[in-house]
Structures are given as C-alpha cells and as structure tokens.
Amino acid sequence: MESLKNLKVGVIGLAKSGLAAANFARSSGASVFVTESKQRAECAVFLKRLAKGVTAEFGAHSDRILESDIIVRSPGVPNNLRVLVQAKRSGIPVYSEIEFASRYISPREIIAITGTNGKTTTTSLVSDIFKTAGRKTVTAGNIGSPLADCVKKITPRTSVVLEVSSYQLEDVERFRPTISAILNITPDHIEHHKTMRGYIDAKARVFENQKKTDFCVLNYDDKKVRALKSLCGAKVIFFSAQRRLASGVFYSNGSIVVKLPFAGYSIALKLKIPGRHNIENALAAAAIAAAAGIKRGAIEKAINGFRGVEHRIEFTAAINGVEYINDSKATNVDSTLVALKAFEKPVWLILGGRDKGAPYRPLGSQIKKKVKAILLIGEAAAKIRKEFSGTAELLDAGDIDGALSLASRRAVKGDIVLLSPACASFDQFDNYEHRGRYFKNAVLKMKKRFEKK
Incomplete structure (x- = not known):
C-alpha cells in the first residue's frame, strides 16, 4: 500500500x-x-x-x-x-476523493453503486443486507461519510458499500469495485458534464477497472444502461422489474426471482416503502447481495424490513387530513417524476431551486393527472413557469415558508403537499439535507400551531 x-x-x-x-x-x-x-x-x-x-x-x-x-x-x-x-x-496526478482514499484500503470487498436515481436507497438497503448477514460493513461515499473519513476503520474483513456520483467517478484511475452497479441513467448534472454523453461516460467509469472475476449489476429496463454491457469487462448481472430474464434478477408475481448460475430462489416482496421505483431498488440490492454470496434469508429479512431513507418520499406529518411529504433528495426531474408516480392522491407540488440544465417537461403528464398546483420556489421558478404555462395552476411561493403558507390555506383533507423540487438546493440551502430538514421543521411547527387551536 x-x-x-x-x-x-x-x-x-x-x-x-x-x-x-x-x-x-x-x-x-x-x-x-x-x-x-x-x-x-x-x-x-x-x-x-x-x-x-x-x-x-x-x-x-x-x-x-x-x-x-x-x-x-x-x-x-x-x-x-x-x-x-x-x-x-x-x-x-488529479484524483477524486474516492480514488484517493481507495488507494489506502484493503477491504474484503468494495461495492460501488451509481445511477441518476435510487443510489441512496439502494446503498442503504445493500448495507442493511450485509449487516444482517453478519458482515462488518462501512457505508460511505455520497451517503453519510466520505470514504477518506473511514480509511482507518477498514480492515481486510470489512465490506465497503459506497454510493458514488458522476462527479466522484470523473477522476478515478485505479478505483476497482468488487461489485459495481448502475441503476439508471436519465439527464442530470448536464451543467457540469456539458453533454448527456459526458454524463454517461462518467457513470460508466464505475466499472472501468473491473476484471472478469468482478461483477457489474445493470438495469436491463434502461436502454442506456443495458447498452453499457458491451463496454464492461466484469461479469454482468441484469435486473428487471418489467420482464422475466433468462439469467438475472427479476420481479414476477409479487416476488424477487434470483436466477443465476450460482444462486436460484425467490423472495416474497413485502416492501414497507412505496413506489415501483423501490421494487427496482430492491431488485438491484438483491442482485448485489447474491453476487457477494449472501444467503437468501438475510436478503429477504433486510429488504422486507427496510423503512427507507431520510429525504426520499419521507412522510413528515399529517395536518387536518393533509399529508406533508419530504422528498428533498429529488434534485433532478426524473426523481420528481418517480415521486409523483408513487401517489394517487391530489398533490400540491413544491418545485424549484437551482436549475441543472435539464428540461422540466417530462413531468407534464403526471402533473396533469395529479397536481392541483405547482408552488414555485428558488432560482428556477421562471423557467418552470414558462415550461408549464397552461398545464397546471402556478403559484409563486418564493421559498419553502411561502409554499407551506399557500398550501396550508388551500389544501384540503386527502391532499398531499410534496416537496420534490427537481432542482439543486444551493440557491437557498447548503445541500438537499439542509433543505429537507428545514421543510420538516417548518411542517412540524405548523402542526404544533394547529394542535394548539
């Protein structure tokens, strides 16, 4: 070393x-x-x-x-x-922090999970599976602590589970995960990578140094991700929520089916977290765990006991029959689209922040179906207003306090007030966690005021 x-x-x-x-x-x-x-x-x-x-x-x-x-x-x-x-x-030499820190560890295995959406949930779920299986596990990267903060607690017996972003992958040179995963790829961070091709290339660097003895888990249902198989030198395991696979991990009749040369079983899925996207996250986590040699029982126990992560479609409170949901982690359009698909009730959508260069129009069909009004906040408000003029009622809220004030006056029993901004947070907050905590605190203060009446 x-x-x-x-x-x-x-x-x-x-x-x-x-x-x-x-x-x-x-x-x-x-x-x-x-x-x-x-x-x-x-x-x-x-x-x-x-x-x-x-x-x-x-x-x-x-x-x-x-x-x-x-x-x-x-x-x-x-x-x-x-x-x-x-x-x-x-x-x-110019390294990312992940590349830099990885040069000073010799763990049992490194799991590196990337994708546009679902990274944090899948990384947390994989970490829970590994811990349930009795493996000493360190979870780091774009979730929790940077890898450099964890170097001195990593031993040859440690399983390292990393969430890695496109930014962190740009400057890798020797970084080699035992198991890599790309969950999905949709437009994001275009303001940084300049083109969609540049963004995809950055994501693909997660498997750049993998060998034939390593594994790479890819989403078969995402055409951009599926196409990356031809560039990957590791053994590829596909997962799919939409079709039965000849070999891979897929969803069928309410169960996860693992059909691999070295593992074959099914797990009855009883997820505690809503949305079809979380079925995909569970499939990816099961594929990673199977590749790591973890037994069915630990995978089933961890997946069906998992309660989700903070700031991702997180229930905050119900006030006078109106549910307030914190989805501050939705920092791109596709993530907000996933959140909207998770609900059937009418939605008051808090949208906006710092624009990331992608169009908001893909939200249009879900907004027409489910959104009573869009509560505009932050720097991107004018762009969003322009793109959705005539699609839904648009209300200039300015910030989260303004949005909650408007929503609390107009939302009725059975409605949902959803913070799912589809934007970065840096115009008004330090990060999406700061934004999410601010939203939750403001909602809980509203709840206290309501209960005192």
Whole structure:
C-alpha cells in the first residue's frame, strides 16, 4: 500500500469530501494545502474541523496548488478550472476523493453503486443486507461519510458499500469495485458534464477497472444502461422489474426471482416503502447481495424490513387530513417524476431551486393527472413557469415558508403537499439535507400551531 508520508497533497475545495481528504492526508504524514474559492467566513463550519498543520487559502485558486505531488479535486469543482488544467498539463496526478482514499484500503470487498436515481436507497438497503448477514460493513461515499473519513476503520474483513456520483467517478484511475452497479441513467448534472454523453461516460467509469472475476449489476429496463454491457469487462448481472430474464434478477408475481448460475430462489416482496421505483431498488440490492454470496434469508429479512431513507418520499406529518411529504433528495426531474408516480392522491407540488440544465417537461403528464398546483420556489421558478404555462395552476411561493403558507390555506383533507423540487438546493440551502430538514421543521411547527387551536 502506498505511503503519504512527506508527500505534498493539494486539495481543491474545502467542503465535506475536501475536508475528509485533507484530514486523512495530514494524519498520514503528508504536507497538506487546501485552496477554496469561497471566502474564509463562508467556510467556518469546515475550518473548525480542519486538522492542525493544514494550510489553506480562500477567495481564489493560486498557483501554489501546482507545487503538489498529488491533487484531490472535490466533487463539483469544474474541469476547466485554470489550475486544474495546468496541473494535468504538468503531469500532476488529479484524483477524486474516492480514488484517493481507495488507494489506502484493503477491504474484503468494495461495492460501488451509481445511477441518476435510487443510489441512496439502494446503498442503504445493500448495507442493511450485509449487516444482517453478519458482515462488518462501512457505508460511505455520497451517503453519510466520505470514504477518506473511514480509511482507518477498514480492515481486510470489512465490506465497503459506497454510493458514488458522476462527479466522484470523473477522476478515478485505479478505483476497482468488487461489485459495481448502475441503476439508471436519465439527464442530470448536464451543467457540469456539458453533454448527456459526458454524463454517461462518467457513470460508466464505475466499472472501468473491473476484471472478469468482478461483477457489474445493470438495469436491463434502461436502454442506456443495458447498452453499457458491451463496454464492461466484469461479469454482468441484469435486473428487471418489467420482464422475466433468462439469467438475472427479476420481479414476477409479487416476488424477487434470483436466477443465476450460482444462486436460484425467490423472495416474497413485502416492501414497507412505496413506489415501483423501490421494487427496482430492491431488485438491484438483491442482485448485489447474491453476487457477494449472501444467503437468501438475510436478503429477504433486510429488504422486507427496510423503512427507507431520510429525504426520499419521507412522510413528515399529517395536518387536518393533509399529508406533508419530504422528498428533498429529488434534485433532478426524473426523481420528481418517480415521486409523483408513487401517489394517487391530489398533490400540491413544491418545485424549484437551482436549475441543472435539464428540461422540466417530462413531468407534464403526471402533473396533469395529479397536481392541483405547482408552488414555485428558488432560482428556477421562471423557467418552470414558462415550461408549464397552461398545464397546471402556478403559484409563486418564493421559498419553502411561502409554499407551506399557500398550501396550508388551500389544501384540503386527502391532499398531499410534496416537496420534490427537481432542482439543486444551493440557491437557498447548503445541500438537499439542509433543505429537507428545514421543510420538516417548518411542517412540524405548523402542526404544533394547529394542535394548539
């Protein structure tokens, strides 16, 4: 395993991943320099947790980062950043935090799960299955803790279950999962990747270094994902919620059917979380678990006992017969579409935030069927209004407080108020978790006021 001792490690971006990479590198004996475009005052939360001995600059990216032996790029830092371009021209290795941290672990297995939607639910579900099976499990990546924060607790007996985003996969070089999975691919992060092809290529890097002894789980029902089989060097396991497969994992008559050369059984599905998309998530998780050699009993127990994840179609409260649902994790159009399909009741939809470059029109048919009104928030409000003019009632709410105020006055018993923004949160919040917590707190305050009347 490589040593960081006495190396110069540069980190671009002091947020969650950058902080973890900087602290791990420093604790491993490296000289660490962090460069951050935000002002020092904006990074106060992260600065409190930055290891002693790490030096940092704020407000701009100077050429000092080019003195590094290794550069770690935080997710979302643009590819065309001047110092990044210069670093690559100079031959300085540029890694994502996932690539960087993975070089310093030797676990039992690495599971890497990506896709446009369902990553967090599937990663959480896989983690639960592994724990139910008695495996020492660390869950990290785009969920919970960055991998760099977990390096020192990972042993040769540890199963590492990672949620990985397209941003995290851009700068991989040797990262090699034992089992990879691509759940689905729909337009997202186009503002960063520039084209859909660029986005797909980033996702496909999850299996780039896999060998014939490894496994890759792919969604047969998604044409873009299915086509990636021809590029994959690992053993491919398909899953499908729509058809019986000659070999793979599929849904049939209310059961998960595992039909593989090394495993064959069915599991009666009794999901506690709503929506057809969660059947797909369960199928993917079962395929991953089967590839890892986990027995049927542990898979069945974990899947049927799973209660979902925070901020994903999460029931918050019922007030005067109106249900309030937190789906703040819906940061793209397809994710919001999945949420709308999960409900049959009339919906007051809170939509908007920071636009990500994709059209909102795919929501049109579900909006016509189910949505009483769209409550517009954030920077994308004008674009959304333009695309849905004449489709549904459009109300300018401004922010979550405004949206809840409008909804509480107009929604009636049997309605649903759904925060499923189809946008990033960064115009008004630190991240989607911050947005979701804010929504939940505001709803619970409303509930208390109602109960006092």
